Amino acid sequence: MNTNHKNGEVRIGFYICHCGHNIAGMVDCPAVAQFIAKLPGVAVSRDYKYMCSDPGQELIQQDIREHKLNRIVVASCSPLLHEHTFRNAVAAGGLNPFFFQMVNIREHDSWVHTDRAEATAKAKALAHAAVSRVRFHRALETTRVSINPDVLVVGGGIAGIHAALTVANSGKKVFLVERDPSIGGHMAQFDKTFPTLDCAACILTPKMSAVRSHENITLWTYSEVVKVEGYVGNYKVTVKRRPRYVNEDLCAGCMECITACVFKEGKFPDEFNAGLSKRKPIYIPFAQAVPPVVVIDPERCLQVRTGKCKKTCIEACADRHAMDFSQKEELVEIQVGNIIVATGFKLFDAKRIPQYGYGQFPNVVTALELERLVNSSGPTAGEIVLRDGRRPKSVGMILCVGSRDVKTNRWCSRTCCMHSMKLAQLVREHTDADVTVFYMDIRAPGKGYEEFYDKSLKEGIQFVRGRVAEVTDWAMAPEEEGKMVIRVEDTLAGFVRRIPVDMIVLAAGMEPQADAQAVRRMFNMSCGTEGWFLEKHPKLAPVSTFTDGVFIAGCCQGPKDIPDSVAQAGAAAAEAMALADKGYIEQEPNTAYIIEADCSGCKSCVPLCPYTAITFDEAKQKAQINGALCKGCGTCVASCPSGSIGQNLFEDEEIFSEIEGVLAYV
Amino acid sequence: MKYSYFPGCSLKGLGRSYEESLLPVMKHLGVELTELNDWNCCGATAYMSVDEGKAAVLAARNLAIAEQAGPEDLMTPCSACYLVLNKTKHNIADYPAINATVQRALGSARLAYRGSVKVRHPLDMLINDVGLDVIKEKVVRPLKGLKVAPYYGCQIVRPYATFDDAWNPTTMDRLLATLGAEVVHYPLKTKCCGGSLTGTVPEAGLRLTYILLKEAVRRGADVIATTCPLCQFNLDAYHDQINQRWGPARIATVYFTQLMGLAFGMPAEQLGLKRNFIPMKPLPAPLSKV
C-alpha cells in the first residue's frame, strides 16, 4: 500500500509558470523546463505565461490525453493559493487529482531573491524534488464531511448582530452568544455615527430587536463559550450561561424591581455610561437593551452575596414571579457546523499615558465618555458639562492616544480621526466652546469622510498638528489660571505652544480584547503579532481563518469602523452559508493509516494522537487509526519505530525523494 | 536595618546640609549606614559626556567596592550619583562592550563587579523598607500648617522609574504628609531646575529655575522640599539675578531630610538649616520656638 504504484511506467508532465513577470522576472523559466525535461520519467516539460489561466489548465489536460501523462507537476505560486485549481485541472484531464504536485517558486523563490542565477538554481532544485516525489503518488479519494447547517456567532456587537441576522434570514439556525447582559456592543453607546451623523440608536435598535424576535436565532446573553471541540461542519461547543437571577421569559422589563431595590440610590459605576453614572445591584443595562430584562450583579446584590436581604424586588415583581435567586451557572452544549467570531475590541487604557492626566484631572475624559455625555439618554441627558457642572468654554481633543506609538501600540486605530471630528462637531452643536483637535495626520479615507473633514474645518474647529507632550495645570499666564494647559509642539507653526482648555477628550485607540489569546486558542485561530485574529489571506480570504468553518468579523480582526464591520460580518455570514448550503466539505485525504500486517502492536503511537484517532485493537493486538478522526498531522507516522504507519500525500519515500531532489541540484 | 552608604562629592561640599540632616534622621530611625571605604567620584557631571567609558569605570569602581563591602544595598542620596550608579549598573548588564572595558579597568586594580549591588534612594528605602507607620511614630512635632511643594527633580525617576512614577512621583508627597505637613499640588515636581545651565547659559538655566520657584509661590507653598543637591543650590542661590530679570519669586528650598529632622524634634542648626541663602520662613507654632 505504501509503496509506489506498480501500474507501468511513470510519465510526468512538468509545467513552469511565468506568472507574467512575477516569476519569469527572476527565474529563467525555459532553462528550468529544459533541465527538468532531462530527468527520468519526464515526458513533457513546458514553460507557460499563466498556468492558472484557462488556456494554461487546458494545456495540461491536452497533454494528459496526447502524451498519456500519469503524473503532473506545476511550478508556480504557493500551493495554499492554487493547489486546488490545478488538482481540478488534472481531474478534468481524466487523472486522479492526487497524481499532482505543486512547486512554490513565487512566494518562496522569485519574490524573495535578488540574484537571477541563484533563484533559477533554487527553482530547479525545488522542481527536481517535486518530480522525484510525484513518482510515488497514488490515486486517493477525498472524504466528504457533512456540514451541520447551524451557525454559532460569538459576540453581540454590530458585527455579530449583522452576521447572525444575515445567516438567520437565509433560514438557518443561529446561536448568538454575548458575554454582557445585552447585545449592542460599543455601537449602542454611541450617540451619532460619522459621516452622516444619523443617530446610532435609530439604526442599531431595530436590528437588536430583530435579533430577539427572529425565529431562527437563539440569543444567549450573559453567556460565554468555554469549550470548542470537533471540526468543520461538526463543532461541539460548550457555552457557560451565567445566572442573571431573573427569568428572561417572565420578566417584562417594567423595572419596578429596580425602583423597589433596598438600595435607594444607584451606588455602582454604570458600565454602559462608561462609569459616568451610578446603578443599583439590580439594573437594566440600558433603555433599548436586548433582551429588555433586568439583571442582577452578583458581586453587589445583598441577597446573592449574603442571603440576607428583604428581597423587596421579589415583592415588587409580585405575581409575575420573574425573580429567581435559585438560578445557577449552567453549561449548555450545542452542535454547529460553522462559527463566526466577532468578539470586538478593548479600549486603550488612557491611564497608561500619565502625562495626559487621565484619572488625575477630572475633566480629562475619553472619547467614549464624551459619547455618553452628548447622548440625550446619557447621564447628563445630552448636556456637555464639566464635573463641576459648568459648561466648557474650550475643549481640546488629543488624537492617537495609545495608537501609532512604539511605546504603546504601533498600529493606527483607524476610527479615532473620524470619531473625534464627529464629537468635535457635536460639541460645537451642543455648546459654544472652542474646539481644538491635536493630530499627527488626519486620516479620512472613506466614502464621504474627506468631505466630513472639510465640514469640520468650515465649522471653525481648530486643528493643531503635533503630538501633545503633556497636560498640566501649571499656569504661566493669567488666562491659564484654573484651566488645564496642553503643551504641544505645533509642527506647522514650528514652535511649542501652551493651549489652555476646560475639557480634554482623549481619542483612546483600540486594542485586542484582554482574553484574545485564550479565545484564539479555543477556536484554533492564529493571531498577528499585535494580537488581532489573523485572516487566512489578507486579500483573498479576509474573513476566513486557518481553521475551516471558523470565520472572523469586526474589530477582533483589526480596528475598523461600523461600515467595515458590517461589510465583514456580511462576508463571514456568506462564507458560512456557502459551506452550509453545499452541505459537505471535501477533506484533504492526508490521513495516516496503519499497515496492519507490519504493526507489532507496540502501542507507541496510541498516546501520541491529540484526537484519539489511534486505538489498540485487543483482538488483533494491533493499533488502528480512525480515518474520520485523523487530521493528518503525521506525528504518529514519524514516531512509528517499525515504520508501519503511512500517511497519504506525505509518505516516507515521497519525502525522502524530495530531500534527494532538493539536494540533487545546487 | 543596614545599608552601605555612598555620599558622593556634593554631600561633602555644597550639599553638606543634606548629609548633616540625613545621618541623624537615619540614626534616629535605627537605620545603620556604613560609608563606603575609599569611594570615588560617581562619574557624573561633565565626565559622562566627555568619555562614557571612563565615567562608567569610575562608577563601577564604587559598585565593586560596595559589592566587596557586603550584601547590603547601596544607599545614595544625591540624585546625580543615584542616576549614574543605576545607569552604569544597567549599561554593564546590557552592553558587553561596556562591561568588558569596565572589568578590564577594575581588574588592573584587582577589583571585579559581578552585578549584584542594588542602588537605593533614601526615599525608596524610607517608604518601602522603613515604612511610613514607623516614621509616623517618630514624629514629635508635626509640621502642622507648613505648606510644602514636593520637588523631585529630573534624575531619580527618569529614565529608571524604579521606585516611583516617572511623570507623577508621590513617595515624597506621602512622606511629607506623614510628617504632618500640607503638601501643595506641584505640577512641576519633575521639571528641570536648570541644572548646570544656570552657570553656563544663565538666560536659559535661570528661567527654568524661576519657573519652578514662581509656581511654588503661586501655589502658596512656604517651602520647597527637594532630594537633590544641585536642585537645592539652583533654587536657593540665584534669587538676586532672578529678581533682576523677572521679579521676585522668593521661597526657601530645603532637603526633605531636613523637614524630617524638624518633625523628629531635632534643632534646626543641627540639620544644616542655617546654611540656606534663603532661610525657611519662621514656622507656625509650635515649631517657631526652634
Add this chain to the structure above:
Amino acid sequence: MSDPKWQPRIVAFFCNWCTYTAADLAGVSRFKYASNVRVIRLMCSGRVDPQFILDALAEGADGVLIGGCHLGDCHYSEGNYKTVRRFQMLQRLLHDMGIEEQRVRLEWISASEGERVKTVINDMVEQVRALGPLNLPQHRAEWDRETAHPAETALPAEAAGGVQLAGQRAQPEVAHA
C-alpha cells in the same frame, strides 16, 4: 574545503500552518533573503522524522532547519511538543557523531511572522557558512577510497516499476554549471 564558490545547502521542513504560511507571507511582503534554503512542506513539525534530518545531512545538506508553530499554538495542539523533545535528543546524537549543533535548528515561526522567516534564514545561512561545508557524501567517498573497488551497493539500484526506492539511493549528482 576552501572553494570560494561554495554555498551552504540547507534543507528546511516547514509546517503547513505556521512557518510555511509565514514563508508565503515573506514572499508576499517581498522580504529578500538568502536563496540557500530549500523548503519541504509537511502538515506539522511533528511529522519531521529524525530520519529525514539524518538523511538530508547524509545526502549532502550542510544544515537543516525545522519550522513549526509556537509552543501552545500548534494547529494540531501538541505536535510541536513531540518535535522539541525529539530535537533535544537528536542534538546530542549529532554532537556525538561530530556534527555541530548549529547545523540543525528548530525555530517557532507563526503565520504572521514573515519577517522572522527572513531573519532566521539569513542568520542560519551565515551560521552554516561560518561552519563551512559538511558534505558527508564527499566524506563517504574519501572513506571508501581505501576499499579496492567501490561497493556494488553504492551504485543506484533500480526497484520495481523503474522507481528508485528511497532506501538504496545514488549519491546526489553534483552541481551543473
Add this chain to the structure above:
Amino acid sequence: MPDKPKIGFYWCASCGGCEEAVVDFAEDILGVIQAVDIVFWPVAMDFKKKDVEAMPDKSIAATLLNGAIRTSEQEEMARMLRRKSQYLIAYGACAQLGGIPSLANQFPREQLLRYVYEEAPTVVNEAKTRPQTASRNNGYDMTLPEFRNVVRTLDQVVDVDFYIPGCPPTPKITKAAIGALLEGKLPPKGSVLAPDVALCEQCPRKANKPADLSFTQFKRPHQTVIDPNLCMLAQGIVCMGPATRAGCEAACPGGNMPCTGCFGPTSRVQDQGAKILSSLCANLAAREEKEIRGVLAGIPDPVGTFYRYGLGKSMLRRKANMPVETAKNTP
C-alpha cells in the same frame, strides 16, 4: 554423494559468537552435514585459502559470512568468497549492520591503535611497537593485513544476497535459512531472513504494556530491579524491541533484560536509531525544555544505546569530519 550442495562458513571482524551459534545446532549439525558438504570453515576444519581459490567460481552453493569488514584481508576474503559462491549470506549483526565493531566508527584509526598497543592499562610496550603491514624477522618477510579506517558491513564491500540477523543469529532462524536454501524456497534477493515485524509481536511482556505510556524518566538495567513481567519501557528501561526486527522470540526480555536491537530495523526503516529516538522522545511527559533535558539525561550515550549494532549501516555510518589516515599501520 558428489552432488551435495557445498557450504562455506567464514568469519571476519566478529567475536566468534556466530561460529558458536552454528555449533549450537548441537545434534542437528549432523543433519546439516548429511545435507551439505562443508567445504570451508576455518574455525572448525582445516582448509586453506588456496583450497578455496582453487575452486571454480560459483562452485560453493552458499557462504555464510559473519563479522564486519575492518582489514584488507577480510575484504579480500569477502571478495573471493563472493566470486566462489552462488549465494553470499551476511550472517549475524556484524556482517549485516556492522555490529558492535562498527561502534569504532566513532574514533579515528590512529586513536584506536594507540590505545590498543600503547595506552590500554593492560599493555606494557615501552618500544611502542605496532603491527606492521610488512616487516622482516630473522630472515623472513612477514606481512600483516592492513587495518582500515572504517568498519564496514559486508554489503558495503561486496554484493550480498541475503541477511541472517542477530548477535548471534538463533539456531532456529539459521536452520530455517539453510532449509530454505536447500529447498530453493528463497525470498527476493536482498531480503533479511527473519520476520519483517518488530519484536514486540513476539514479546511475552507485550500484554503488560499500557496503551497510554509516557516517560517521566529512563533507567539503565543495573539501576533498578527489573519486574520480570512488566514491559521494559513501562519500567523506564530503554528497550529497542519496538524498533527491532522480530525472530529471536524475545530472548533478552525473556531473560529479564531489555532488547538492545541486534536484529536491526524492519525493511521499512532505514535508520533504527533515529526511529527509536523518535518514538521514545515523542512519548516523553515533560513539556519544558529543562524538564525534557533532565529526562533525556537518563540516556547518557545515545549512539551506544540506539546504534549498538547498527552504526555501520546507519545513515551517518561514521563520525563526521574524521581523518582518513595513510593506509599503513605505522604511527
